[in-house]
Amino acid sequence: MKKYFLFIFLVMLSLGIFLPVNAEEINQQSVSFTVSQWLTAGPVVVQMPAFYQRNNMMGKSFSPVDLLKFQQKPVTDVKAGTDFLVTDGQQVIWKDQSSSTISSITDDLALKWQAFYIQVNRYVPVNITVNTTQDFELFVNGNLTLSKYDADGKAAQKSDSLKLEPGKYLVVIKSLYQKKYNAPWQVDAKVSYDKKFTGQAISLSTSDEQLLDLSHILLGKMLTNTQLSDDGTLVLLNFSETYPPDGKTVNWFEVKSIADHKVIFSSLHSDRYQAEWVPGSHKITYVADNGVSQALMCYNLDTHHEKVLMNKLERFSGYEWDHFGKYLIFSIEEKYEKDTSGVFMVHGMEDRLPSYRIRTQLFMLKINDLSITPLTYGYLTNNLEDISPDDHRILIAQNFPDYTERPYTKQVMMEMNLNTMKVDTLWFTSFGGDAVYSPDGKQLLVTGSPSMFNGIGNILKKGTIPNDFDLQAYLFNLSDHKVTPLTRDFTPALLQSYWNPYDKQIYFLVSDRSYQDIWKLNPETKQFQKLDTHVDVINQMSFATKSPMLSYSGTSISHPATGWVYNLSDGKDTEVSNPEKSFFKNIEFGKIEDWNFVDKQGLTIEGRVYYPPNYDPSKTYPLIVYYYGGTDPTTRDFGGRYPLNLFAAMGYMVYTLQPSGATGFGQKFSALHVNGWGKENAQDIIEGTKKFIAAHPNVEADNVGCIGASYGGYMTLWLQTQTNIFKTAIDHAGISFIGSYWGQGYWGYSYSAVASANSFPWNNKKLYVDQSPLFNADKVHTPILLLQGTADTNVPTGESIQFYTAMKILGRTADFVEVKGQNHHILDYKDRIMWQKTIFAWFAKYLKNQPEWWDALYPHKDL
Incomplete structure (x- = not known):
């Protein structure tokens, strides 16, 4: 009995009856896979359009094969059990099937989609062969690579060679059934490659799970920034998305309600950028470009009213609001051109830089009458560092070359009284930094190198030069200019700092070994505390000034950027943006x-x-x-x-x-x-x-x-x-x-x-x-x-x-x-x-x- 069954088994094996799914066949020259498991959608009955017998303006009539050429819907992300089309009120879903034949079709014309995936593990040229009696089109990752438009009811074979790089490829065969040929509706396919390409070069499947590829690095809707409204109920999110094949990038922003996650405003498909919250309100300002000129606009999210604040902007480079929404300070670029004769003198090393002769000056826009006041002038760029909590003073920094000592720049930090326009110098130093006011306006939080303020932030033994990229924090007393180092013994390096007016605590975004975290410093006790956040590398943070909320965004080691809102009172945070969740859902x-x-x-x-x-x-x-x-x-x-x-x-x-x-x-x-x-x-x-x-x-x-x-x-x-x-x-x-x-x-x-x-x-x-x-x-x-x-x-x-x-x-x-x-x-x-x-x-x-x-x-x- 055992010999009898063994004989039957060998006969069946010789006839290929036991050929496994997507079977691999190896001969002396090539490795070949027969596609025996498909993801199929259809059949879908189709009809010729009205007046198809008439010629168009080019003298061509509409034929049944034009139904095949017409793209009803792009085919992407094919998965068994998911919807594809709705026809005659019925859903057409993708099915995982082994048969490639449809026998029960009585209509004159119908379309069918068959798909499978190729996992390519190394560079390899492959040959795809399709055998069918019907007209068909074959797409690889959405690109038409093989077609047949001359069906006559007889089986015919067509092939195409593709050079595939490592990655996963979706292969879709779209075929057209024509009853008049009285031929079976069957589509068979085979994939082969030269055996000299060693290892398991490819594998076939109907699974949409895949490994990470370059498109998932370059494409997708990427979150780039978050900003909280003052009351912490709304968050402004900035996005960027790049599109193939030319890499055109679109940038836009959305405003979302944190409570219900509803998007209440979006600038997508409109040329609006540089969005900022108007203090103490649910208003936003942004620069709008109508193709002729730019304007600074204000939009009320509650009333949906838009107002022009400044029109016909020229050389506008940025702006910052005060604390009460009464004015904003903006900067205008001035460019000093080099001699255009082709022979010119270089005025210092920085003059080689194309942007060096662009200088910016500060102006104030008063909201009550929309009048503009110039604040600074001269040949040096004046950078706005911060606005005092009472809105009466601003910090201005000037930086310029000085080749007499390291680091070959000098900084002048000044405080301007906006009522009198009087300017006082706070420091004039070789190692400069950034500064913001304390909530009471009596001190400055300064970040700069360990060498700043005569090296008061340097803990190294004498003779050891510190790494001046390893930023430190200092308190600067405005009344007597006394400086107190804050982070000398704090291991992480500072990236961003903020003195929160709501809880009076100082927050640092830091580089902490291979992580980027947020730490809180109590300025009274000098105690540090790390915030328990959800991502490995935080890229930015934003604070509400009238509620215990902060927002942040960043990436993790195996996850693209997400956005979060963190409650400083209870330490709980809520995800407010995960724009690439669906894009990465199948990535292993x-x-x-x-x-x-x-x-x-x-x-x-x-x-x-x-x-x-x-x-x-x-x-x-x-x-x-x-x-x-x-x-x-x-x-x-x-x-x-x-x-x-x-x-x-x-x-x-x-x-x-x-x-x-x-x-x-x-x-x-x-x-x-x-x-x-x-x-x-x-x-x-x-x-x-x-x-x-x-x-x-x-x-x-x-x-x-x-x-x-x-x-x-x-x-x-x-x-x-x-x-x-x-x-x-x-x-x-x-x-x-x-x-x-x-x-x-x-x-x-x-x-x-x-x-x-x-x-x-x-x-x-x-x-x-x-x-x-x-x-x-x-x-x-x-x-x-x-x-x-x-x-x-x-x-x-x-x-x-x-x-x-x-x-x-x-x-x-x-x-x-x-x-x-x-x-x-x-x-x-x-x-x-x-x-x-x-x-x-x-x-x-x-x-x-x-x-x-x-x-x-x-x-x-x-x-």
Whole structure:
């Protein structure tokens, strides 16, 4: 009996009866998948339009196949059980089915949609073959790639080749049934690829779950800011959304009721921007552009009345309301043109900057009569710092170059009496800062470097130069100019500060190691308290002045931006915006863990590891190491130009760390950045990478790559002169010669005033020469990819060019990809996509032994 069943089984197997769903067939040349599980919608009966027999103006009549070509509805986000169309009062839903044949159709014309997903795990050219008796169109991610419009009732086969990059693709076949052909309505499909593309290059499914891809980084409705009304009942939300294929970006704002989450105002599809709350009311002001001129408008959300405050705005650059809605102060730009003859003198280093000759002056708009009063004048920009609580005084800051001492700028902070126009100087100093009034108007809350106010905020031992990017807070008494440091022993670095008039407490948005949090300081007890918030990296905060409410927005390590309102009385917060919730509903993220170590100096170096979403501890994975190494930590924010979740989704383990010198870890730690340039921080990266590999045996130690940009690009180049642990390296806009960056970059000398404090090419050749990768290029044997925009004004493009030249003269493996017209960051939508793919393809070539993607992007040329 057993032999009989075995015989039957073998016969059935030979006939293909037991072929599994989406079966994989392998022959000597290719791997092929037959699509045997579909998501189907339909059939939907369709009819010819009225007067279809008549010719149109081009002499063409309407044929049944034109019903196929007509797009009834875009097909996106296909999922079993969800609605697709409503026809004749009946819902057409997507069904998960194995059959591709419809037999019970009696109408003359009908349409059917069949869909499946292709998960592509590496770059691979595929061939899609469709066999059917009917006319059809095939779409891949919404793009028409294959069609047949000449059906005659006989089965025919059509194929198309596609070059697919890693990601998930929705394939939809839309077919037209015509009863007159008396042929079965069946559509079969097969997907195949060359067997030389090793590994499981693709898989087919009917599941809409997917891994993170680049479109989810660049597209979607992104929350960018929140602002609370004074009473804390309404919140103004700013959004931005980018649209393919050209990357057009739309910005708008909405006003939402916090109680019921209803949107009561939206500027979408209207040119309104720079929205602000009018104090003590449910009114907002904004700049409106009608295509001819700009105007500052005021809109009453209760009465829906709109009023013009200022018309025909020219060179308008911003404004700020007082505390009682009686006036606002705005700024106007004045631009002093350079000599247009083509020969002109540069007046100082800043004069190289295109914006340097744009200066702004302050004006007051009185609301009762809409009259305007000029407040400042002169050749220096006057910046409004704050308005006093009684609205009678304002703080004005002037900043100008001074090359006699570090940091090569001077600041004058002044207080103006708006009634008398009298101006008093509060300080005149080399290290400036920002200032706001205390709620009683008797003190200022000042934020600036540890060197400000003669170094009163500096806790380091004598002779140690602090990191002046590690901002501190001070109290400045207006009556006697006494200064009291507030945050000398507070480890986090300050990003934003606010002295709340409602509860009289001081709030700081801070960089706290790899997080960005909100902390509260009691100015009487000097006690700090961290607020328990819902996101890892808070980007901004806003306070209601007449209720215990604050709003904030930010991202988390595996979640895009959300907005929250926090009650300061009970510590509870409520989500008010999660605009990308549905966009990310099907995205599967991998596990992320903290991974720290103690370096040779005894310092704890914090880091974290991103695992691939389908991580299997029994398998091995290539590793990408990402760092900045400069003064800022690599925070736990989502997205960005180097999206670590996305690297992990492409099958890599990813390790990022905070080398010594980063802010957010205290002054002693951040001071290691000063005159460091690859000393301790590079050794931290090397030591951390070695220890990480040792602690993770499933890391492929022979397939470890690294990547960094700007100062991180410098680190990438420098690391290759110090170690051979990396199989490949990617540098974007890295500094190869510290001296040329110092002298040529727009901000080279001013950044170096902190990073290379008191060191110059003439007094510290050891730093400028010995610590420059260019002068150690002969030690590099690692294949390197150099990336940079041709219009980079921060790190001049020559930094990449000269290192590329060195690599070529030395006979080392290096490629250089320039992005035309782009500055330090690659912001153009299409360029950003190509730049990002270049990075992915390079890593695939060297860390996965998959050179085909790189070769497709940059084919060899005999030049």
